[in-house]
Amino acid sequence: MPKSLGVKTVAQNKKAYHDYFIEEKMEAGIELAGTEVKSIRAGNINLKDSFCTVKDGELFVHGMHISPYEQGNIFNRDPVRSRRLLMHKREIMKLHARIKQDGMTLVPVSVYFRDSRVKVELGLAKGKKLYDKRDAAAEKDARREMDRTIKERNWKGR
Numbered sequence: 629m630p631k632s633l634g635v636k637t638v639a640q641n642k643k644a645y646h647d648y649f650i651e652e653k654m655e656a657g658i659e660l661a662g663t664e665v666k667s668i669r670a671g672n673i674n675l676k677d678s679f680c681t682v683k684d685g686e687l688f689v690h691g692m693h694i695s696p697y698e699q700g701n702i703f704n705r706d707p708v709r710s711r712r713l714l715m716h717k718r719e720i721m722k723l724h725a726r727i728k729q730d731g732m733t734l735v736p737v738s739v740y741f742r743d744s745r746v747k748v749e750l751g752l753a754k755g756k757k758l759y760d761k762r763d764a765a766a767e768k769d770a771r772r773e774m775d776r777t778i779k780e781r782n783w784k785g786r
Contacts, residue, residue: 637740638668641675644735646761648753653737654723656687656748657714663700668746670697673739680713680734680750682724687713689736689748713748726752 644650660668667673672695680689688710696704715723726732737751756764 633743635740635742637738638671638746639673639675640738641678641736643676644737644751644753646756646764648733648735648751648755649760650735650737650751650753651732652752654715654719654750654752655742656750658689658739658746658748659712659714660694660746661703661705663697663703664694664705665746666700667694667697668739669741672697675736675739678736680736682720682727685717685720687715687720687723687734689713692736713750723752730754 674693674695676693678689678691678693680687682688690710691708692711693708695707723734727734732752732754735751735753736748738749740747740749
């Protein structure tokens with residue numbers, strides 16, 4: 629049976645980009661039960677309030693909601709349980725040092741399938757202040773207004 633090749637994004641954490649400056653991204657595997665994988669394939673995952681911690685040299689994600697698989701009956705797990713992330717020990721220690729020293733946090737940015745394996749993209753992030761969020765919103769509105777004006781001019785020029 630041939631493997632499915634390529635990358636298919638299942639979920640993105642847009643709130644992470646709103647609340648944090650994402651400075652560095654890295655990939656990690658995730659330890660899941662079979663029914664959780666099936667639920668993720670169906671797109672039943674929410675990353676909105678999730679975050680990562682390092683405990684005893686292992687990396688865990690908390691607050692990631694994977695809805696129970698409908699045909700899973702007794703094999704379904706708790707939807708918001710902590711799940712272990714899979715990375716090399718030296719990568720975890722390096723991340724732990726950056727988190728402790730620089731006052732950063734680790735947030736899941738997206739979940740995707742890479743060659744039939746579920747992967748989590750983690751972002752090393754620094755928190756935004758309220759005025760940073762306002763600046764970003766104003767910049768986004770200005771960009772949208774410029775695009776709208778350009779589109780109108782091109783339409784009238786025909």
